[in-house]
Amino acid sequence: MRSAEERQELGAGYPSFVDGIPESDWPHLRLDGEDQRLIRSKRGEHNRLGFAVQLTVLRFLGRFQTDLERIPEDLVLRVGEQLGIPDPLAKISLYGKNGDTVRTHAREIRQEYGWSPFAEGEPKLVAWLEDRLKYTTDGPKAMTLQALVWLREHRVLLPSYSTLRDLVVLCRSRAEDAVSKDLVAKLTQQQVGITDWLMEVPASERTSRLDRLRRGVGTPSWANFEKALSRADEVRGLGFADVDVSSIPERKLTQLADHALTERVPRLKEQSGKRAAVLAAIKRLETSALDDAIDMLDKLISECFIVRPKRWADKALVDAYPKFAPDGTLTAQALLAVLELVAEYVDHDTGEVTDPYTDTDTMRAALETVADRDTLVRAAKNLLEYMPAQGSDTDEARRAKALERFRDVRKLVPVLVERVRFGATSAGRAALTALHALPHLLDREDLRPDDIDTTLLKGSWDRLVRGGPEQSEGTVNLPAYALCVLETFHRQLCKREIFVHGCSRWGDLRARLLSGEIWEQARPGLLNSLNLPEDPTTYLDRVSGKLHDSLMRVASRLPEGAHITSGDLTLPKTRPPRTSNLSRLVEKMLPRVELPQVVLEVLGRTGGIAAFTTRNGNPPPYAEFELSVAAVMVGYGCNIGLEAVASDEKEALGHDHLVRISRDYFRPEVIEACTTLMLGAESATLATMQLNGERLASVDGLHFAIPTPHPGLRIAPEGSSEFTWVTVLTEQAIQLSGRMVSGRPSAALEALNTFTTYRDQLDASGARQPEAIVAEAGTHEDLVFGLLALSGYSYQPTPQQVVDARLWRVDKSADYGPLQNATRRHIDLSQIADHWEDILRVIGSIHHGAVSAHDALRILTRNGKPTMLGSAIASFGRIAKTCHLLRLYDNPDYRSGIEAQSRLHKERSDLARRICHGIDGPFPDYYPGLENRLGILGLLLNAVVLFNTIYIQKIIEKLRAQGQDIPHNELRELSRLMYSHINMRGRFHFEMPTETMFAIPDLEPDAN
Known part of the structure; x- marks a missing residue:
């Protein structure tokens, strides 16, 4: 029977001998020449064997095993075989009888290999934990495993699992208490009273004020939009806007706010950190309430002025098709007859080209073979009535239909200008200025071009605003101009060229990066947590040395005389898995x-x-x-x-x-919560089967399409997508999270946000934290490699997911043999070093939770191209990408493991299509x-x-x-x-399961 400590170690992934030593670990435990030299200095075979066994145990467990009887016999036998010692089991029993020798050898190994006792390393570990816990919301199990990694990297002997776990729990509890105290200390007595008042239930109501504020205002409508703005005003009116919580890491605030916004208020009132949680919820609502209002505005503008008018215009065009289709055919035939007359004549024998000569009578005769003149004129005019004018665009019909909603624009614009504080970058300033000027123009009867911003009149807007059929010369169509301003404003708002002060999702992205005093205070702890140095010199030398070694290793294994002249590394095809x-x-x-x-x-x-x-x-x-x-x-x-x-x-x-x-x-x-329980059960079952492998996770999406002739939703075929349900799969094939996004997003950028968000869920379930990500990078592949590598993740796309497979080098003078030409592209480390301070600020802001990885990518690019800072991070990413490509080429096991994880998503999509088969009850359009x-x-x-x-x-x-x-x-x-x-089909029957509902059939006699 396993002890309680052994069961805890096994469940937490703590190194132990409970299940023996995996076969994959034996190559790392072999004794090298230096080990053998030290071992040979001991007298007696039993002492040499015992010394070697203790050294091997230390390398596997990270600590010494004082009870030699608990060391697996397999380890003793393998070590004895390496040393050529006969009957090692008897020799190790003899060695264990002298406790002084065992302890002396342990001290010698510790001193010789640079290991320190846990008592000496504990203060540094506590300091690291305190720095880490200032910014992370990882649970006790995840933090215990991270502490284990830290101890092994710093060569500190591991304590028992319970000792390390209790230390982590203590540090975590202190960190949580410190955050709560810091938050409450920022409040005045009046504000403390307001937090308590929010949790009280008024006598005439059934819910607390906090309950009412944290609920939304309903489905999108113009009336609910104004209610959403009133909700945002009410939150700001509580008087907490001046409470500065910027010194508290965003993740900690998010964790507290999530707790206050989801916990039952009566239960929340009984908890010690209730006031800190309510304060965090209020600070969240100060931005999220306004975010919710702008989300609704985005949906309303899209639906009322873009989607519906387009639907109406398309319907009108389809309805009118029988009216203009014959005229189109007639006009085309007439034009072809004329073109045939005016075509140049080429003599095929001499090659001489003769200009056409056509007189009026001939031209008229040719046209009359199609139709008479009056019929052709009527056909052309009728066709022009339905077709966009020359110089216009395909949006003209939709925009003309949107003018019918001018009454909504007249109501909306004053609300936007008076109740929402917008800001703009240089690219969005013209549209915002025009929006602010619009309320003064809405009551004007005669507008002139000088009264409006004509630079906004792009495409068909110019014709609709200045050239409408009812417009007198020199005047402006007010409804068309108002719609033009609103559409341009909405487009720039979606690009965040126009932003909303006081918003999170709709705010100024660049202003959210850590800066100034906040960055200076957070920098030491963040860098320690991320294992990034202040000075990049040694760090860059190490990663560039890793790239150099990888290139030399792969080059040495290429066939003699082989030379790769192309910059792209062609990866060998992986054999498709066969059904065993x-x-x-x-x-x-x-x-x-x-x-x-x-x-x-x-x-x-x-x-x-x-x-x-x-x-x-x-x-x-x-x-x-x-x-x-x-x-x-x-x-x-x-x-x-x-x-x-x-x-x-x-x-x-x-x-x-x-x-x-x-x-x-x-x-x-x-x-x-139900997913967490399933994930825990899956992890426990796989651990029993010894199937917990690499810490891989993949990000992909189940794509859905809304077919034109039908409003229902269907799982889309390859290549088409209206929106995507992005999912993150653990190596256990369990879906960890799901999020709706439009189109086909860059899956890799979902990873950073998802893993930080769901760390607590993973820890609660007992599953292991992913360390490697398998996903598509999308655009800016090198930037994605850089962001993930600097954030501490190994980004491992499959060969099919890699867009640019070119190899890069750092050392210009190095000779990489067959790879010399393929690595002619050079990575400039000085560019990375010059921007290192800003690189740290971007990565620190992501880790801090101040910005998401998606927002960071938008900050690092402009007009589809990286900025100077983005180019520096992309250069770092090329180091990580080249190392990854080389491993894909050189290590079939590495490649097959990645492709196996990627296949999980495809298999899961196949299963989803099998389950989601109904046609009588399709998912409706998005709601x-x-x-x-x-x-x-x-x-x-x-x-x-x-x-x-x-x-x-x-x-x-x-x-x-x-x-x-x-x-x-x-x-x-x-x-x-x-x-x-x-x-999965037919009429289903539901009944409560019994203990022995499903039996496993016996193996058939001929089964092999």
């Missing part, structure tokens, strides 16, 4: 089930039903609640609607009841809350993965019990995304 006998056998033995049975069993095994609480945190007051949850998941996940899964035979499956359950219990925080529907689909996918993992484990155990040899490599390649055994 084990995979076919497991798929055959998986129990045949229906999708509701999968959901109910997973909910029962994980306790996932406990995540579905009321908004007040209470358990649901319904009988057979599991059936209701499963029905909602199947109905929405399969895209067949609730009608298809409802039944009048059971109250839990009644249609109205299911609608109520879907509305009240499938909230984002509930889906996230607020559609993310929850897709979140349910993600939850359903996670349930299938976990169900498969649980039963694959049972099958493997049964096969081994029957004497089958299961190769570990085949076990690792088993897909947990199989679905042929699950029925």
